[in-house]
Amino acid sequence: MISLILLLIGILISGVLFYVSFVSxxxxxxxxxxxxFLLSVxxxxxxxxxxxxxxxxxEIISNILLAFLVLSAFILFLPIRPKVKGGFQIPAQKHDERDVMFSRNELKxxxxxxxxxxxxxxxxxxxxDKFREKPGLLSSESTMYHHLSFASAHANLEVIEALKPIVDGTVNEQKIIVEASGISNYIETWSTKLGAHSVGITELKDYHLYSHKGRGDLYAKEIKNKHKYAIAITIEMDxxxxxxxxxxxxxxxxxxxYLNAGTIALQVAYFIRNLGYSARAHIDGNYELICPLVARxxxxxxxxxMGLLMIPKLGPRVRIAVVTTDIPMEVSKSRNFSSAIDFCGICKKCxxxxxxRSISFDDRENVDGVLRWKINSESCFTYWCTTGTDCGRCMAVCPYSHPNNFMHNFIRWGINNSxxxxxFALYMDDLFYARKPKSGKLPSWIDM
Ligand code: SF4
Ligand code: SF4
Known part of the structure; x- marks a missing residue:
């Protein structure tokens, strides 16, 4: 009887591994x-x-094996979730956008x-001066220069540039009375239909805002955004x-x-202004606030x-845009995603x-009153100016970045739960995907 139970367990384990092989x-x-596949055999x-x-x-060996398997499954899925040190923290001071690497890069x-x-x-x-000595982002002299993909990125940035002036606009004089929960649900659902992966609403706090503009014509202007709410929109990266x-x-x-997230934010901002309420979209190159902080x-x-927003089903593999507004809104509930900080504590793959070498191996440290990891943005950006791309090796290897499907979502559930x-999942990720995986090949339609 026990040998039959063990056989069924064996079929289950091998079947799951075979399914993993197939999906992979x-x-x-x-x-x-x-x-x-090898493990399944x-x-x-x-x-x-x-x-x-x-x-x-x-009989003895069968009993020991069965007990071991049952106990292992029980221990693995036991919902143990120790409280993460630090909890929710608020930065002691505003950041100045002029300090951001993109702003410094634009200084002539x-x-x-x-x-x-x-x-x-x-x-x-x-x-x-170190990054200025390098060829620069999207430069034809850079080490990763590729004419088609760089030309596409240029095209995307040119369209974003054309959108920057329309982040704000005239508000309809006829105000339509809306109910907070209904309009919040409408905006969330519509944004999702437009292509957003997730949408969240928070009260806009002072610490979300930069102190001064760091890019464009309004360089050095003090930021005074009095909107009451901020809508964060994430969009998946392929x-x-x-x-x-x-x-x-x-x-x-x-x-x-960046373009897709920005377009949705612009549509939402136009929509809100049509209803008679003020709204501003915050899109690539024309922000008044720190998007990851708002999204958190x-x-x-x-x-x-790696200093990026990590979301439950895609990890850091998202781009964010934000809309600030004074339309009545209902703030979102937290999505109970406390596991990322603990997992980042042990993972360190990025x-x-x-x-x-821009990402710290150490524990989180106190930066401006907030316990967090701080990356070396200067050395990271210097590398970008060498490759001509925004690198993204850290994002590519992150165990949270795997595709959003049943198999990986089950693992993510386990990670969040226990x-x-x-x-165990980190060990398996290293085994299945390697600790330092090689960079993937260019898709054939790009590699012409
Ligand atoms: S690679 Fe690991 S340490 Fe880095 S962000 Fe992802 S989970 Fe955290
Ligand atoms: S983008 Fe590249 S250089 Fe920058 S932190 Fe990530 S892996 Fe390092």
């Missing part, structure tokens, strides 16, 4: 497909052996803005494109999703080791793979 082929994860051998053959101590030598920035921040001059990081498709995809407070996710499962 579709995901073009060939190492994972090979490993899971090897792990089945003891079960079939016990079932088919009689040998000395068969000999201009007043350039001189004034580096006279106020002399320590940053030497650091920034898994196959991100796997090619740091090659051309990654910058093609990130600019594409809107309950969409947590900020992980830190291991980072070619510029402190012990998290450790």
């Amino acid at each position: 082929i579709f995901e073009k994860e060939y190492r994972a497909a090979r490993v899971s 090897i792990l089945f051998i003891p079960f079939i052996f016990i079932y088919l053959y009689d040998f000395q101590l068969k 030598p000999e201009t007043e803005n350039f001189k004034s920035y580096y006279s106020n921040n002399p320590a940053k001059k030497d650091l920034d 898994h196959e494109m991100i796997q090619t990081a740091p090659k051309g498709p990654v910058v093609m995809e990130s600019t594409q999703q 407070d809107a309950g969409l996710g947590e900020i992980g080791r 830190a291991d793979i980072c070619p510029s 402190y012990i499962f998290r450790r």
